[in-house]
Amino acid sequence: QVGVTGLILLANRDTPANNLKEYVAMVKPSPGKYSYGSFGAGTTAHFAGEALQTLTGTKMLHVPYKGSAPAMTDLIGGQIPFSMDTVTAAIPQVKAGKVKAIAVTTAKRSALLPDVPTVAESGYPGMDAATWLVIVAPAGVPAEVKAKLEKTLGEVVADPATRQKLIDNGFEPTYATGAQVAAKIVKETPQ
Numbered sequence: 001q002v003g004v005t006g007l008i009l010l011a012n013r014d015t016p017a018n019n020l021k022e023y024v025a026m027v028k029p030s031p032g033k034y035s036y037g038s039f040g041a042g043t044t045a046h047f048a049g050e051a052l053q054t055l056t057g058t059k060m061l062h063v064p065y066k067g068s069a070p071a072m073t074d075l076i077g078g079q080i081p082f083s084m085d086t087v088t089a090a091i092p093q094v095k096a097g098k099v100k101a102i103a104v105t106t107a108k109r110s111a112l113l114p115d116v117p118t119v120a121e122s123g124y125p126g127m128d129a130a131t132w133l134v135i136v137a138p139a140g141v142p143a144e145v146k147a148k149l150e151k152t153l154g155e156v157v158a159d160p161a162t163r164q165k166l167i168d169n170g171f172e173p174t175y176a177t178g179a180q181v182a183a184k185i186v187k188e189t190p191q
Contacts, residue, residue, distance in 0.1 A: 001181050002157050003133040003171030006087045006106035007048040008116065009036075010099045015081045020103045020122035023082070024056050031059035036082035037071035039089075040064050048105045048129040049084040055124045075099055086131055087112050088170025105129040111172050133171050134181055150177050 009023070017023040027034050038045035041064035053059060063080055065071035068089040075083040076098050083099075087110045093099045094113060101116040107128040109118055119127040135153060137146070156162050157175040166173045176184070 001176035004130045009102040027058040035061040039068040045084040
């Protein structure tokens with residue numbers, strides 16, 4: 001793993017909710033009345049949106065889009081009141097004031113939007129959802145080759161110029177070995 005980008009609950013700028021408590025107060029009394037968009041069915045944004053609803057006791061209609069751009073367009077245009085997207089995709093629109101950032105889904109705040117609270121900080125602990133940037137190799141790579149690749153990848157991610165490139169592209173540099181990534185996958189896979 002070389003980086004992560006968190007997911008973020010966004011609201012149309014005319015939506016009355018400005019934080020997660022206001023979102024819950026708005027959505028919870030009217031199950032199914034409100035909708036949220038994501039960049040596709042079965043994506044990390046869709047799963048994070050469903051997990052957030054379970055955590056907050058809310059129920060919204062999921063509107064899957066064919067990518068982040070059309071979901072963001074409809075959020076800005078007011079066709080949907082909420083959206084779940086990556087922090088990377090949200091940054092330009094949040095900074096331009098075109099959408100409101102409600103909360104990030106990661107365990108800690110995003111370095112890319114440090115003023116946006118986490119879901120946990122907003123009163124709902126237990127959520128940690130992000131998109132990982134992982135480099136993989138075919139199965140059966142010899143152990144010595146795998147060790148050399150992991151060592152080199154760790155050095156590359158530690159390089160200040162590489163770290164800055166990752167940040168410039170919306171990722172927080174986060175190195176993890178193949179074994180660490182495999183453990184994450186097992187932890188997040190239903191048994």
